Amino acid sequence: MAAGRRRARTAGHRLPAQASKDKPFIVSGSDGTQAAVDASSVAVPLRDDDGTHWLSGQELHRLLTEGWNVSGPPAPRVVIAPSPAAPPVAVGEGDPLWSEEFQEVYEAAGGRAALGVPAGPVTAARPGVMQQLNGGSWGPAAICAVPDFKPVILAGDAWRFFLKQSRDASPADYPALAGSPVADETDYHGRRIVSLSGGGWGPGELIQDRSGDT
16 A cells, blocks of 8 residues: 555444334333332322332333324313403494594493493494493493484393394394484383484484383
């Protein structure tokens, strides 16, 4: 061999047998005695009459592999995060032209304690707009308004009766027939009289006597 030339050498390493792909791999466990079991052991105790039999690592590997072959590997754990709660809707939200007046009549009538909270934003209800409320001591309610009039609140039996007049119409469609409340007064007999205007049936009144009947 000529001077200055070096022979190439290859280093080799003997790799231990590798576990099968997608199969459980068991590390060394107990030698079968309880005294030999420590925190790092994979041995499993089985109750056998008055004694305890410890599965060795080989036995545990066999049982795990048999179950794995039948049912397959464990399914990945999927955690579904809960959807964030929808932000609360404010009184008058949805129609900037009415928001301030809706808030005024809402607070004057007793606010949240009496009327609860909005069930949704202000929506169109021909000939005007309305916002439904729930959760208050007055029962289900709504703030209704039409142009050129102050908003009026219907609650409890008066609101339920208002909705029942057209069972086939949604709350937003019914005012197109009966009209929307434009005034809420009490006469000298103690009866509540709600004037309706703008509906297809022409001007009308919703009258509630002192006993609560409408």
